[in-house]
Amino acid sequence: MEKISGAKAVVECLKKEGVEVIFGIPGGANMPIYDELFSSDIRHILARHEQGAVHMAEGYARASGKVGVCMATSGPGATNLITGIADAYMDSVPLICITGQVPTQFVGTDAFQETDVVGITTPITKHNYLVKNIQDLPRVFKDAFHIATTGRPGPVVIDLPKDVLNDRFEFYYPENVHLRGYKPTYRGHPLMVKKAAELIMRAESPVIVAGGGVIISGATEELITLAEMTMTPVATTLMGKGAIPENHPLSLGMVGMHGSKYANYAVMEADLIIAVGVRFTDRTTGRYETWAPNAKKIHIDIDPAEIGKNIEVDVPIVGDAKSVLRDIIKRLSPKINKEWVERVNQLKQSYPFTFEDSEDEIKPQYVIKKLNEIVPDAIVTTEVGQNQMWSAMFWRALKPRTFITSGGLAAMGFGFPAALGAKVARPEEVVIDIAGDGSFVMTCQELATSITEDIPIIVAILNNGYLGMVRQWQQIFHEGRYSEVDLGGVPDFVKLAEAYGAEGIRVTRKEDVEDAIKEALKNDVTTVIDFVVSREENVLPMVPPGMPITQILDEKSIKPVRGKVRPKPGVRKREGERRMEIEEREEGAEVMEE
Amino acid sequence: MKAKHTIAVLVENKPGVLARVAGLFARRGYNIESLSVGVTESSDLSRMTIVVEGDERVVEQVTKQLNKQIDVIKVSHMEPHETVNRELALFKIAVEPHERGEIMHLVEIFRGRIVDVGTKTMIIEVTGDEDKISAMHQLLKKYTIKEMVRTGVISMVRGPKILKSEKEE
Numbered sequence: 001m002e003k004i005s006g007a008k009a010v011v012e013c014l015k016k017e018g019v020e021v022i023f024g025i026p027g028g029a030n031m032p033i034y035d036e037l038f039s040s041d042i043r044h045i046l047a048r049h050e051q052g053a054v055h056m057a058e059g060y061a062r063a064s065g066k067v068g069v070c071m072a073t074s075g076p077g078a079t080n081l082i083t084g085i086a087d088a089y090m091d092s093v094p095l096i097c098i099t100g101q102v103p104t105q106f107v108g109t110d111a112f113q114e115t116d117v118v119g120i121t122t123p124i125t126k127h128n129y130l131v132k133n134i135q136d137l138p139r140v141f142k143d144a145f146h147i148a149t150t151g152r153p154g155p156v157v158i159d160l161p162k163d164v165l166n167d168r169f170e171f172y173y174p175e176n177v178h179l180r181g182y183k184p185t186y187r188g189h190p191l192m193v194k195k196a197a198e199l200i201m202r203a204e205s206p207v208i209v210a211g212g213g214v215i216i217s218g219a220t221e222e223l224i225t226l227a228e229m230t231m232t233p234v235a236t237t238l239m240g241k242g243a244i245p246e247n248h249p250l251s252l253g254m255v256g257m258h259g260s261k262y263a264n265y266a267v268m269e270a271d272l273i274i275a276v277g278v279r280f281t282d283r284t285t286g287r288y289e290t291w292a293p294n295a296k297k298i299h300i301d302i303d304p305a306e307i308g309k310n311i312e313v314d315v316p317i318v319g320d321a322k323s324v325l326r327d328i329i330k331r332l333s334p335k336i337n338k339e340w341v342e343r344v345n346q347l348k349q350s351y352p353f354t355f356e357d358s359e360d361e362i363k364p365q366y367v368i369k370k371l372n373e374i375v376p377d378a379i380v381t382t383e384v385g386q387n388q389m390w391s392a393m394f395w396r397a398l399k400p401r402t403f404i405t406s407g408g409l410a411a412m413g414f415g416f417p418a419a420l421g422a423k424v425a426r427p428e429e430v431v432i433d434i435a436g437d438g439s440f441v442m443t444c445q446e447l448a449t450s451i452t453e454d455i456p457i458i459v460a461i462l463n464n465g466y467l468g469m470v471r472q473w474q475q476i477f478h479e480g481r482y483s484e485v486d487l488g489g490v491p492d493f494v495k496l497a498e499a500y501g502a503e504g505i506r507v508t509r510k511e512d513v514e515d516a517i518k519e520a521l522k523n524d525v526t527t528v529i530d531f532v533v534s535r536e537e538n539v540l541p542m543v544p545p546g547m548p549i550t551q552i553l554d555e556k557s558i559k560p561v562r563g564k565v566r567p568k569p570g571v572r573k574r575e576g577e578r579r580m581e582i583e584e585r586e587e588g589a590e591v592m593e594e
Numbered sequence: 595m596k597a598k599h600t601i602a603v604l605v606e607n608k609p610g611v612l613a614r615v616a617g618l619f620a621r622r623g624y625n626i627e628s629l630s631v632g633v634t635e636s637s638d639l640s641r642m643t644i645v646v647e648g649d650e651r652v653v654e655q656v657t658k659q660l661n662k663q664i665d666v667i668k669v670s671h672m673e674p675h676e677t678v679n680r681e682l683a684l685f686k687i688a689v690e691p692h693e694r695g696e697i698m699h700l701v702e703i704f705r706g707r708i709v710d711v712g713t714k715t716m717i718i719e720v721t722g723d724e725d726k727i728s729a730m731h732q733l734l735k736k737y738t739i740k741e742m743v744r745t746g747v748i749s750m751v752r753g754p755k756i757l758k759s760e761k762e763e
Contacts, residue, residue, distance in 0.1 A: 122614055123621050127664040130610075147664060181606065181667040305658035308651075 003168040006134045007032035010098065010160065011040050013141035016173045019069050021045060021060065021424055023053040027073025028113060029100025032165035045424065045453050050077050052417040052446040054084025058093050059421025062404045063379055063429075065218070067094040067149050068421065074100045075113030078159075079120065083411050085155045086124040090408025091239060092216060094153035096144055097121075103163035104132050117159045126154030134167040139174055146177045151184030152303040153216060184302060188319035188327055196274070196298045196315045197331035203272035203296075205340040206232045209255060209284075212239030212407065213277015213301060213321050215400040220244065222325035223276065229329065231336040232274070233344050235263040237284045239407040240277070242397035252344070253353065256284040257543045258389045261351035264549040266344050270295045277301060277321045280310040281408065282545070290548035300324045353393070356555065361534040362510050364462040368394040370513050371432060371460060375521065378430040379422050381405065383415035383439030386468035389539040391434045413442030419457045420450055430458070430521065437463040438487060447500035450526040458520045459497075459528045464535045465489050471563070472538045476553070480561035488571040497528035506530045536563070598627060599653045600679065600749050602757055603642040603660055604668040607633060611665045615642060618663065624648065624656050628681075628746030639667070641757070643748045670757050672749045682745045683727045684709075685718045688738035697737070704730050715740060723747075 004012070010033050014022070021043040026034040037044050047053035050072040057068030068088075072081050078099040088095045102111040107130075118130045127147050129140045137160075144156040200206060214223050220243055227234050227250045234244045235255035244251050252263035267273065273295045278284065280299075285291040288310055299306075299313040300321055307316040317324050355365040364386070371378070372395050380395050381404040382388040388405055397403040404422055406414035419433035433440075440461055450457065467485040474482050494504030503523050507516045507530065520527035541552045605611045612631055619626050627645035634641045646656055653671060660669045672679075689697060694716070701708055701718055704726065710717035720730045724747060731742065751757070 118610065119613070122617055179664060182664045303662070305655070305662050309655065 001170045004171050005032065005036070006137055006160070006165040006167050006169070007036045009134070009137050009169070009171050010141070010165070011036045011042065012171055013138060013173065014042060014069065015040075017067070017141070017145045019067070022069045022071055023047055023056040023060070023421065024071030024098075025050055025053060025073070025077060027077045027100060029074035029102060029162045030071060030077070030098070030160070030165070031100075032162065033071065033098070033100070033160075045420075045449065045455075047417070048445040048448050049443065050080030051083050051413065052443050052449060054081045054095070054097065055087070055411075055414050055417035055443065056421035056424070056446075056449075057095055057097075058084060058088050058414075059381060059404060059418030060425045061088075061093050061095060061421075062418070063401055063422035064425035065401065066425070067096055067145060069096045069098070071098045072100070073113065074102055074117070075115050077113075078117045079115055082120065082124070083409070083413075085121055085157065087406050087409040087411045087414060088155040089124045089126065091406065092153050092212060093155065094148040095155035096148055097155060097157045099157060099159050100165070101130065101159045101161040104161045105163070107161060117157060121157045124155070125157050126152075128157035128159070130159040130161075131164055132161065134164050134169045137164065138172060142174045143177050143179060146179070147182060151182070185304070185318045186302070186320040186323050188300070188317040188324035190327075192315055192317045193324065193327045194331065196300075196317060197328050199272055199296055199298060199315060200230060200232075200274065200328070200332060201335065204337050205270050205343070206230065206272040206274060206337070207252070207266050207270040207292075207295075208232050208234040208274045208276065209237065209267065209278055210234055210240040210243040210276050211237040211278030214240055214243040215277075217277060217302075217321035218400070219276070219322035219325055220400050222322055222329060224248070225329055226274075226325055226332070229332055229334050231341050233266055235259070235267060237278050237281075237407075238392055238405060241392060241403040241405075242400045245398045246396040247398065254392055256549060257286070257545070258393060258539055258541070259543075259549070260353045260393075261541055261552055261554075262344070262347040262353075264543070264552065265347050265351070267292050267295075268548075268550050269343070273297045275299045275313075276325065279306050279408075282310075285311065286543050286547050286549040286551075355394075355540075358534065359510065362507065362513060362531055364390050364464070364531070364533045364537055365394050366510065367460060367462060367513055367531050367533065368434060371434070371517060372396055374514070374517050375430050375432070378402070378432050379404065379419075379426065381415040381419040381422060381431070381433045383433070383435045384410045384412045385436050385439060385470075386464075386472065386537075386539050387434050387436035387439065387462045389469070390462070393539075395434070412439040414439075416440060416443050416459060417446045417449075419459070420446060420453075420455045423455045423457050432458045432460055435459050435461045436468060437461055437465060437493070438467040440493075441491070444496065447497065447502050447526060447528075451501045456524055456526050458517075459526065460517075461493055461528065461530050462533050463493065463530050464533050464537070466535065469539065471536075475536070475538070475561050475563055476558060477544075480563040482563045482565045486565045486568070486571075488568055493528055493530040497526070501525065503527040504530065506532065508532045596647060596649055598645055598647050600672040600674070600677070600747060601644045601646060601653070601656065601660070602670045602672050602749055603644060603666060604634070604757055605640050605642060605663075606665040606667065607638050607640040608665060611640065612642075614663055614665060615644075615660065618659055619644075619646070619656070622655070622659060624652060628744070630746035630748050643672075643746065645747055668757055670751075672751065677749050677751050679723045679747050679749045680721060681724055681727050681747045682719065682721045683730070684741075684743045685720070685731070685734055685739055686741040687716050687718060687734060688714060688740055689716045693737065700733060706730065
């Protein structure tokens with residue numbers, strides 16, 4: 001049999017696993033792989049920063065349900081992946097991250113561009129490998145893809161020393177995996193399923209809380225069946241958005257810190273919580289011991305370690321959401337808790353989910369509602385902060401895998417590259433990154449990627465010139481001391497977009513919002529729309545951290561505080577229009593005199 | 595209620611597995627009282643015995659988190675009344691010639707052994723459960739303990755039950 005190099009074997013392994021696209025950047029240690037990619041059919045997307053590459057791979061995976069593959073060189077290339085790997089770990093995204101490594105004889109000597117990638121990534125990967133012998137390479141790839149994509153998905157790192165890539169061997173690809181320490185449970189325990197069904201039939205005021213696990217498992221149909229059969233309202237976590245169409249009459253939207261009031265109240269009044277594929281983070285529950293105090297709790301999750309971690313449960317069911325829900329449904333008969341349905345409807349009417357719109361300025365919520373109205377089927381990614389929470393609140397996700405956000409890690413800079421990855425996965429869909437001006441600049445260099453790789457998306461920047469969520473917390477919890485949150489009105493996002501060959505549109509008047517969106521939709525290149533929005537809009541309702549989720553702050557309960565900023569030397573010198581404009585605005589922050 | 599729990603962990607005998615397990619304990623804030631590791635009856639398996647302090651909830655989380663590790667094959671909570679627990683300790687004691695007889699007598703009572711005798715020091719080896727080692731330690735404090743090393747507990751279930759990967763059962 002003909003011998004091939006380790007690098008060629010890498011490409012062969014990827015082909016065997018059906019990989020069509022890789023996101024990455026070449027460098028010294030992974031050059032042998034790039035040499036093989038040169039003559040391969042696999043599409044490689046050249047990112048401009050490894051963080052961009054890994055978030056693209058995540059966006060690709062989240063939008064498609066397939067595994068995302070990214071590649072970086074040793075040392076700084078690998079360390080630049082860290083944020084994305086951690087993000088994928090938190091949000092259970094299947095990723096294969098291939099890193100180059102210094103030759104094995106240099107490993108451990110602090111060689112040029114050497115870092116201990118396995119050591120660094122151990123706490124943030126589902127598993128990782130350093131391949132020291134070329135004979136192990138195919139087995140590692142086979143196992144890695146299996147681990148990344150099965151059970152609770154997650155990122156797997158494969159670290160490949162350069163000499164292993166250059167070594168030659170007779171290639172084979174294993175058919176099966178033999179991992180005696182890894183056997184995920186898919187079927188729920190029959191006894192627990194029976195108990196759950198009994199609780200559901202007995203419950204008088206049940207609420208389903210659906211998380212990202214429902215989307216990963218593809219259990220939307222089963223979730224809706226369960227909800228409709230028993231007329232049970234469904235609240236979702238941030239990661240669960242899209243698990244049930246948000247225009248469904250039983251949808252309560254999001255529960256938690258920035259959840260709808262009616263979702264929070266319904267959860268707190270419930271006598272049964274059916275939690276499916278959720279982790280019960282503090283952002284969903286508020287103070288743990290106060291959450292859903294009167295409810296029995298059923299918790300379905302494929303990861304046994306999530307059950308009982310934060311919230312004590314009555315019926316734990318380890319298994320795949322789709323399979324477990326199916327088994328439960330078989331044991332149910334249609335029923336309706338009339339009083340509860342009425343009560344929930346009453347909650348919806350008493351606490352409608354709205355915002356105070358304005359005619360004089362553009363409200364960020366208005367932009368999102370307009371986008372949603374014009375392209376309801378779009379795939380939305382978000383950055384992190386206010387833009388993310390407004391999107392979670394005002395974008396109605398209708399299908400799974402159409403709302404893609406950095407939930408657990410909440411990594412600023414995620415949205416734009418993730419949008420590019422999503423567009424690569426589903427080129428026929430409109431993809432919109434709902435961005436903040438703070439987050440977008442963290443990965444905006446990927447505009448270059450979007451142009452050269454021809455990945456046209458829309459970036460809708462809700463530009464308030466602040467690190468807005470921090471500003472909001474400073475306003476509420478720090479008496480308006482706006483410490484280091486004013487971004488000084490730079491850059492000019494239209495010029496920035498144009499510098500890369502993208503389109504830029506600035507919108508300063510409410511009446512132009514719609515036209516700008518329509519224009520962007522017509523463009524065949526990435527279009528950055530800089531929506532200059534009201535600066536001090538807050539994300540409300542809001543539950544302060546560590547409080548029960550019924551302690552909800554809204555417009556009425558926040559006392560108006562006039563914020564103070566310390567202007568930056570460069571901003572003072574420039575005396576840009578934006579700064580003047582800000583000072584002139586009555587509700588804007590007061591500039592401290594020195 | 596906080597107590598000491600002994601957990602036996604069967605793992606792949608591969609480089610880096612100990613680091614994974616130790617790292618897991620460190621980052622999740624679990625306290626390792628002792629940890630011992632060595633090869634088993636199958637050369638491709640290592641077995642760790644970890645003593646951890648915490649309540650039932652902590653032990654449950656530790657067990658679940660260990661099980662999540664790909665290289666961990668089996669995790670078992672060892673119940674004290676069902677298991678044999680052993681630890682080995684070495685004590686280096688500063689000894690004057692006239693004290694030797696007394697110490698040898700003491701060691702005999704504990705079924706320990708004197709494994710090294712020098713002009714000024716002695717090394718005593720004691721095997722037993724944790725309490726026995728601690729008792730020996732207490733008694734030897736009367737003399738000058740120059741050094742003490744303990745292996746950490748190893749544990750095995752009494753009777754025919756064994757710790758095995760499911761596949762092989």
